[in-house]
Amino acid sequence: MRTGTRKEEIVVEASKLFKEKGYSAVSVRDIAQVMGIKAASLYNHIDSKQEILALLIMELAREFTEGMREIRQRSETPLEKIRAVIEMHIDITVSRSEALAALNNDWMHLGEEDRVEFVRMREDYEENFRQVIHKGIQEGEIRNLHPEVILFSILSTLRTLYLWYQKRGKLDVNVLKKDMVAVLIQGIV
Amino acid sequence: MRTGTRKEEIVVEASKLFKEKGYSAVSVRDIAQVMGIKAASLYNHIDSKQEILALLIMELAREFTEGMREIRQRSETPLEKIRAVIEMHIDITVSRSEALAALNNDWMHLGEEDRVEFVRMREDYEENFRQVIHKGIQEGEIRNLHPEVILFSILSTLRTLYLWYQKRGKLDVNVLKKDMVAVLIQGIV
DNA sequence: GTCTATAGTGGGATAGAC
């Protein structure tokens, strides 16, 4: 981000297009068009189309990884940690849904190096979440259901929240957090 | 499917590639290669790349729509209907994960006509699900939480189940159904 | 910082021989 604001503008506009059609279906001409310039001019600010994707995804992935590590080492009960994870996801969803879309759907189009690091971070994240769930089951705070089912029920809901937050939009964030925590933890009955 | 088996083979192989990289990142040359033939030869069996996508998505979308309508008109309680929807999704996930991936991620690359029909079917599906949840809340069978939060918590979990069913794979389908119903309906505590 | 021009590659799809 040395060049500052123009580059960031490109990343922001590109991310909107990526969310709509996916990284591969968006051309640098498309990005240039919404910026109001020619495709060639983009290359004064970025090195490649792939760099835009990496800027979007890798920063967010590091944020999730760091957030999870921080929550993990708190002196709270497993259930309180799960609540914190849910709230972190909601905060990120509300403020950065385009980056989230790219992270979910287009990580496989990262360059080799970033992709390897991304997969490592994602596995690290899931493993930390898994440990929290295990501990909760051991301590009797969480029901003894298949931990993988619990893990992915919660994660898949959180990961795809960006898809409908805006549509059904402008649900108050605190209401959303409260009800989402209730649904995911206590169920619907 | 007039031509029968060869065309279906193409759709099957293409769907695997679409799941990995997304429709737009897969070329007809890629598809031809895994079939062991040249790209031009594909066109003796299909009219276009887009036709493959439509065959994959539209059939499955109709199946979901029909399945939901059938469940909706049963003489069961709302909660039993939700259980039935969950089990339908799991059955489809287990047997057709590639088509499900295309339906989730690549529907926007359908031709205009199919895309309009697809969106209509998806809205119809969600509206039916919404009505079931509303009825459950009215009758006191379901907790009085924001219905949209309930709807999308369940739907997003079911829709992305295909992403991890194989990895964590070979979980017995009946165990999966049991635990998934338990997690989604009764929560984890 | 943006432009025009263009290189170089690969895309979807068709024609016609076998």
Place this chain on the structure above:
DNA sequence: GTCTATCCCACTATAGAC
């Protein structure tokens, strides 16, 4: 049913003028 050859177009990216 598959092939070779090819069309035409869109893609990412670069060079160099302004």
